[in-house]
Amino acid sequence: xxxxxxxxxxxxxxxxxxxxxxxxxxxxxxxxxxxxxxxxxxxxxxxxxxxxxxxxxxxxxxxxxxxxxxxxxxxxxxxxxxxxxxxxxxxxxxxxxxxxxxxxxxxxxxxxxxxxxxxxxxx
Numbered sequence: 001x002x003x004x005x006x007x008x009x010x011x012x013x014x015x016x017x018x019x020x021x022x023x024x025x026x027x028x029x030x031x032x033x034x035x036x037x038x039x040x041x042x043x044x045x046x047x048x049x050x051x052x053x054x055x056x057x058x059x060x061x062x063x064x065x066x067x068x069x070x071x072x073x074x075x076x077x078x079x080x081x082x083x084x085x086x087x088x089x090x091x092x093x094x095x096x097x098x099x100x101x102x103x104x105x106x107x108x109x110x111x112x113x114x115x116x117x118x119x120x121x122x123x
Contacts, residue, residue: 009117022096
């Protein structure tokens with residue numbers, strides 16, 4: 001079992017930046033990857049980025065590549081998401097989760113979801 005806690009969300013103006021963190025505890029070494037997703041009210045959960053624990057290889061949503069950067073500190077069991085040039089459309093709850101699947105863009109293959117952290121971008 002892996003327990004995940006997100007932090008770092010908040011209110012920011014368009015063009016600003018935020019850095020989200022996901023702290024993991026439990027059997028993290030047994031999981032393949034950790035991913036970030038986001039979900040706006042009334043919308044489906046959307047893939048943002050994922051990072052592989054062992055190789056630190058990263059994968060991004062094509063729509064967000066270049067503005068968002070995922071990174072990990074394996075010693076601290078923490079994954080971060082640096083978000084730059086934020087836009088109002090980035091407003092959502094951001095959640096992290098872990099998976100053993102190679103289908104890393106599919107939220108259904110993830111589990112142990114955190115409670116999420118809210119990001120609100122004002123124009």
